[in-house]
Amino acid sequence: MNLLAVERIKFFSTRSPWWTAVTALALMLGMSALFASVLEPDQLAVPATQAGYDLALVVVMVMATLAITTEYRFNTIKVAFQAEPRRTRVLLAKTAMVALVAGVLGEVAAFGSWALAKVIRPAADLSIDSGTEWRQVAGVGLVWALGAVLAVAVGALLRQTAGAVTLLLVYALLVENLVGLIPEVGPDVQRWLPFTHANHFVRGTGGQPAGAEVASAPPFGPWGSLAYFAGIVLAVLVIALVTANRRDA
């Protein structure tokens, strides 16, 4: 528990987490407000209120990356490993802390965006009453938490902000979408990529307003997709932990 408290103190005692959190929140709310004002009330459904979730997810991953890469940049990771030589514990505490913040932020952003759309278009049917609709809103926090874990792991592996952020941004925003354009094999590869599954979990197939087009049918249902996404995230985390224990701090 001490180590979680340590990470809490570290996380909230610098400014960049606040800025990135506010940016992610603003993106979510802004996109929701935009869709709510542009779409006719009869077109506006619950998924549209979460339109900004994947863009904001990228910002959340930047926040999570910074939480670990700034430690390497300023060498405070060495001080942290000096204070607690069991590195796995240090890194897991940080991962848990960042995932918790991302998860809570995701729920606040998701329900906030939904409420905002409801205020802007009271006439639209935005009630959350099916399991699918609950997943589409509340699922955002889960995906953000897992995305944050992935970002911490990648940050711990690359140990520098520019590299880790670039890799995550280019991968999440470009690579997964472009892979689908490769003739023949592209769609088959794409249906196994992690963010495709994260999207599938939050948005389900079809009817998404701003989602990437998934050419092939996903191999799992939404919850299977979440489990698959989580599996890939945990695999990267394990690689990061093993690596951090092996190399010099």
Next chain:
Amino acid sequence: MIEAVGLTKRYGRTVAVNELSFTVKPGRVTGFLGPNGAGKSTTMRMILGLDRPTAGDVLVDGRHYRDLPRPLRHIGALLDAKWVHPNRTARAHLRWLAKSNNLPRQRVDEVLELVGLGSVAHRNAGAFSLGMAQRLGIAAALLGDPQILLFDEPVNGLDPEGIHWIRQLMKRLAAEGRTVFVSSHLLSEMAQTADELVVIGRGRLIDQSSTARFVERASGTAVRVRSPQLERLRTALASTSGAGVRAEDGALVVTGLTSDQVGEVAAAQGVVLHELSPQRGSLEEAFIRMTSGAVEYHAEESGEHLHLRGARGAEGTEGTR
């Protein structure tokens, strides 16, 4: 107590630390002396479990660093004053450190007062001058009230007041019975603070001995005498066995004899003395001579080599200390 046995660190083909063995004992300041790039910082990182030795071992109180529960309570270290987040306040930096080892929160303010940073604790560490950053690093090292302290080049870039403060602090910590291990590339600095020296060059151990013995062996001693009857004294001294005499701006510099012996020779000859002072060779010069050829030395016979070289070298060494 810190014990290193056959400690070795290789980076690719470069050998940073080469079969280094030494012990650092409590109750005294042990200087870790070597030129820049000799492997001092690498050794300190290995002591703290930050770098993994390629071979050999280093133990803190008989245990590996990674096996120490709440290590800040055993061993505090200042390796680099810049190892702080520039946008985090000094207090926040110490607070997370204290929390990690379950130290009470008021300990943070205690050490901040101790190092004289109480009034700037709320300021971001990035805005600190080097001297202030150094003090913050020392506060972090003292946080867990540890019995062992490690300082890597603590006086680098400090003003005279800061240097004086750190020297006093280290002596006080050692006087309290703690183990103090402090690195430096300046022998003159170590000669003022360290009781014991671990000297390395190019990753290898050159010598471990008391500072006084090292200085004596490294530089040799000489006695400077002035007299109105200089020629008579010179003849008398030259005929004494084991003595080397040379003239130097109106005085004689005698090697191989103690000041007592020189005085007795003068008295026997009825020569009046205006000065009789034991001289120390230039420390830095001797140190450079010893460490520059470090690869020639082999751990087992380093003592012999040093003695010979030191004695020969002293002939040409001007007494400045």
